[in-house]
Structures are given as structure tokens and as C-alpha cells.
Amino acid sequence: MDSFVFYAFLFVHLVSLVTGFGAVIVIDTFGLLWVLKKRDLTAVNQVADVTQKLIWIGWFGLVFSGIGLITIKGYMDNLTWIKLFFVLMLGINGIYLHLLKKSLVGAQASNIVSPIYKFRIGFASFISQLGWWGALTIGFVHRHWRHEINWPQxxxxxxxxIITFLIIIYVIGQWRYGTKSI
Ligand code: HEM
Incomplete structure (x- = not known):
């Protein structure tokens, strides 16, 4: 399994991880500073314009190099299915975040954001952290502990x-903070 081509894909995988997750950490830190009122929404949006592209580059890089890695590895175990679930979740959440950001442009000038938007940004940030930490932990465990992990059954x-848990949180948030659509 550990051929030169495998390591070439692994290298691209790691570079993509640094690019994508690094950008996530930057924008989430700016988001936190906005919540703490240390940055205004315009600054956060300007940073997000750049990080959004880097996150997509990283995500696509991980998927393409991941396909190469899994092909050479030659099998999918149960934990890898969970990892792919997290990766798909990140992709869908990325589209959701993009739509959210577009709908926030109007609020940017006034710097006032309604509670429902705040909830949705918080919710999408939570999904993002869950997906990135989940996928990278599973990748790390596969690489450095065991290549084949047929858990969970x-x-x-x-x-x-996980989907049910997220839907419950979303429905509670919608109910608690309003029903205005994006
Ligand atoms: C957000 C997306 C992803 C993240 C954060 C991620 C993260 C990681 C990490 C941290 C490693 C270990 C690297 C090392 O320590 O050298 C790894 C390995 C690996 N990843 Fe990913 N990965 C992602 C997507 C994918 C996808 C989509 C696939 C397959 C289609 C994939 C397949 C693999 C394989 C086969 C390995 C090597 C496992 C082994 O040696 O047994 N990854 N990944």
C-alpha cells in the first residue's frame, strides 16, 4: 500500500488539510471576535471572502487526493464511511454558509444581525467544526493506529x-429565534 504514488497523494492530502482547515480556523476566530464585539461585520465578511475560496480549494484537494488514497488502499472500512459522511456534510454545509453569507450582505452596512441569523451562523459553524475535527481524527487514527477499523458495526x-441530532437542534433554533427564511 505504501507506494510512492500513495505518499504523493498523502502529501497533497496534508497540504489540502492545512489550506482548508487553516482557513476555517481563521474565519471562525474572526467570527468569535465579532461575537465579542472586537471586530465589525464588514471586517468579518472581507476575511470570509478570502477564506471561503481557500476552504473550497482545501476541501476539493482532500476529496481528489482522498479518492487516490482509497483507490490504492483498496478497501473501505466502517469508520471510513463515517469519515465520508462528515466530508459530504462539510460540502453541503459550505453551500449553506455561502447562501447565509449572501443573505447577510444587507445587514453588513447597519452591523445589526437578527437573532435567527446569529443562530444559523452558529449552527453552521458547529457543523463545520464537527465535520473537520471528525474527518481529520478518523484520518489520523487510520494512518497512525490501524488502517482497517470496522467500527461501528x-x-x-x-x-x-447525527442527522437527527442536527435536525432537532435546527428545529429548536428556528422555533426559538423565529421563522424568517434566508
Ligand atoms: C475534510 C476532508 C478530509 C480530512 C480532514 C481528512 C483528513 C485526513 C488525515 C488527517 C489523514 C492522516 C494523514 C497523515 O497523518 O499522514 C488522512 C488520511 C487518509 N484519508 Fe483523508 N481526509 C479527508 C477526506 C478524505 C476523503 C474524501 C477520502 C477518500 C475518498 C480520504 C481518504 C483517506 C485515506 C485512504 C487516508 C490514509 C488512511 C490510511 O493510511 O489507512 N480522506 N485523511
């Missing part, structure tokens, strides 16, 4: 559980 139940 039924990955579909875990995925459904």
Missing part, C-alpha cells in the same frame, strides 16, 4: 443519529 445508524 452499523455506520448508517450513527449517520442517521
Amino acid at each position: 452499523t455506520p448508517a445508524i450513527w449517520m442517521s443519529g
Whole structure:
């Protein structure tokens, strides 16, 4: 398995990880500074314009190099299905964040954001952290502990559980902070 081509893909995988997750950490830090009222929304949006592109570059780089890695590895275990679930979740969440950001442009001038927008940004940031930490932990464990981990026995139940948990949080948030659509 550990051929030169495998390590070439692994190198691209790690560079993509640094690019994508590094940008996530930057924008989340700016988001936190905005919550603490140490940065205004215009500054956060300007940073997000740049980090958004870097995050997509990193995400696509991870997917392309990941496909190369898994092809050479030659099998998918149960934990890898969970990892792919996190990767897909990150992709969908990225589109959601993009739509959210577009809808926030109007609020940028006034620097006032409604509670429902704040909830949605917080919710999407939570999904982002869950997905990135989940995928990178699974990748690390595979690489440095065991290549094949057939746990959990039924990955579909875990995925459904995570989806159900997120839907419950979303519905509670919508109910608590309003029903205005983006
Ligand atoms: C957000 C997306 C992803 C993240 C954060 C991520 C993270 C990681 C990390 C941290 C490693 C260990 C690298 C090392 O320590 O040298 C790794 C390895 C690996 N990743 Fe990913 N990865 C992602 C997406 C993917 C995808 C989409 C696939 C497959 C289609 C994939 C397949 C693999 C494989 C096969 C390995 C090597 C595992 C082994 O040696 O047994 N990754 N990944």
C-alpha cells in the first residue's frame, strides 16, 4: 500500500488539510471576535471572502487526493464511511454558509444581525467544526493506529443519529429565534 504514488497523494492530502482547515480556523476566530464585539461585520465578511475560496480549494484537494488514497488502499472500512459522511456534510454545509453569507450582505452596512441569523451562523459553524475535527481524527487514527477499523458495526445508524441530532437542534433554533427564511 505504501507506494510512492500513495505518499504523493498523502502529501497533497496534508497540504489540502492545512489550506482548508487553516482557513476555517481563521474565519471562525474572526467570527468569535465579532461575537465579542472586537471586530465589525464588514471586517468579518472581507476575511470570509478570502477564506471561503481557500476552504473550497482545501476541501476539493482532500476529496481528489482522498479518492487516490482509497483507490490504492483498496478497501473501505466502517469508520471510513463515517469519515465520508462528515466530508459530504462539510460540502453541503459550505453551500449553506455561502447562501447565509449572501443573505447577510444587507445587514453588513447597519452591523445589526437578527437573532435567527446569529443562530444559523452558529449552527453552521458547529457543523463545520464537527465535520473537520471528525474527518481529520478518523484520518489520523487510520494512518497512525490501524488502517482497517470496522467500527461501528452499523455506520448508517450513527449517520442517521447525527442527522437527527442536527435536525432537532435546527428545529429548536428556528422555533426559538423565529421563522424568517434566508
Ligand atoms: C475534510 C476532508 C478530509 C480530512 C480532514 C481528512 C483528513 C485526513 C488525515 C488527517 C489523514 C492522516 C494523514 C497523515 O497523518 O499522514 C488522512 C488520511 C487518509 N484519508 Fe483523508 N481526509 C479527508 C477526506 C478524505 C476523503 C474524501 C477520502 C477518500 C475518498 C480520504 C481518504 C483517506 C485515506 C485512504 C487516508 C490514509 C488512511 C490510511 O493510511 O489507512 N480522506 N485523511
